[in-house]
Amino acid sequence: MQLTPQHLKSLATPQSYERGEAIPVEKLVKRGEVYEGELLGTYRYRQTVDLRSEKLVATCSCPYEGTGICKHIVAVGLAIIKEAFTEMEELEEASETASFESIKEIREGIRPRIQAITLDPNTSDAGFGLDAAYADAMREKCERELQQAIAPYGERMKARLQKGQVFDAFKLLLGMYEGQVNLDGPAYVGYHILFDFYQVKEDVCDPYVEAFLSAVNESSLSFPVKRQMIELLFERWRRYEGKYQNREEEIRYDLEEYVEILLALLTDGVIAHFLKTRLGGYALYGEPFTVLHKRIAEFE
Numbered sequence: 001m002q003l004t005p006q007h008l009k010s011l012a013t014p015q016s017y018e019r020g021e022a023i024p025v026e027k028l029v030k031r032g033e034v035y036e037g038e039l040l041g042t043y044r045y046r047q048t049v050d051l052r053s054e055k056l057v058a059t060c061s062c063p064y065e066g067t068g069i070c071k072h073i074v075a076v077g078l079a080i081i082k083e084a085f086t087e088m089e090e091l092e093e094a095s096e097t098a099s100f101e102s103i104k105e106i107r108e109g110i111r112p113r114i115q116a117i118t119l120d121p122n123t124s125d126a127g128f129g130l131d132a133a134y135a136d137a138m139r140e141k142c143e144r145e146l147q148q149a150i151a152p153y154g155e156r157m158k159a160r161l162q163k164g165q166v167f168d169a170f171k172l173l174l175g176m177y178e179g180q181v182n183l184d185g186p187a188y189v190g191y192h193i194l195f196d197f198y199q200v201k202e203d204v205c206d207p208y209v210e211a212f213l214s215a216v217n218e219s220s221l222s223f224p225v226k227r228q229m230i231e232l233l234f235e236r237w238r239r240y241e242g243k244y245q246n247r248e249e250e251i252r253y254d255l256e257e258y259v260e261i262l263l264a265l266l267t268d269g270v271i272a273h274f275l276k277t278r279l280g281g282y283a284l285y286g287e288p289f290t291v292l293h294k295r296i297a298e299f300e
């Protein structure tokens with residue numbers, strides 16, 4: 001059967017439908033006419049939606065016992081309609097590159113590699129800012145190893161962009177961000193005198209952010225995809241905001257780093273209105289958000 005928003009609406013209560021519209025689907029795999037979804041609600045829930053017959057057959061692992069289909073099935077149904085899935089053949093072809101890791105898996109693939117970066121331990125006294133050649137060599141070593149940790153995910157992200165799978169690419173970008181943000185430099189006390197580790201991180205990560213930005217600017221993303229990206233970003237941010245206590249294993253989202261991406265998504269009044277309600281809902285006014293509010297106002 002061909003799924004439509006009207007059909008989903010007829011199967012769900014208005015509340016379930018409305019809530020489902022706002023839930024980002026983290027994973028959606030298509031095997032023929034059977035779809036398998038995964039998303040994060042109160043817990044992680046899995047859905048199957050079977051479109052092989054003329055009747056929608058769907059299950060969800062959540063405990064919903066109300067009328068009609070649950071909001072998670074609505075979310076997955078809407079994702080199917082906008083074709084935000086990966087086909088199984090593609091997934092198998094890309095099994096080497098594990099196209100559908102969670103953001104956490106991406107992050108945890110990166111962090112240990114960054115934490116393992118070591119500088120030359122035998123010369124720990126040699127580099128106190130005096131020997132420029134030594135400092136350069138250590139910086140290069142650090143940059144190389146950081147690049148090696150980030151690049152596999154960055155290249156995967158670029159491959160997603162080439163296939164037009166911008167939401168998947170965004171998840172990779174978020175995973176790469178979480179993998180490196182709030183991590184201090186190499187395990188060697190003197191490194192910060194040799195070079196600026198944060199600058200090295202920026203040098204390594206920026207090209208991927210640029211690649212993502214130009215893909216967003218070149219593609220005309222649908223409203224649901226843009227909304228899904230914005231929801232996911234705020235979902236990640238809120239997950240860590242408030243719990244952050246400056247411990248190394250923790251992650252703090254600096255939303256300022258995402259202002260440019262949000263700007264790139266602000267291409268019409270519909271998404272402007274949506275972003276406005278989100279920013280307002282979290283009381284995100286003032287810097288660095290003024291540029292967003294200014295752009296939003298241009299659509300009003």
Ligand SMILES: [Zn+2]
Nearest residue numbers: 060062070072
């Ligand atoms: Zn459910």
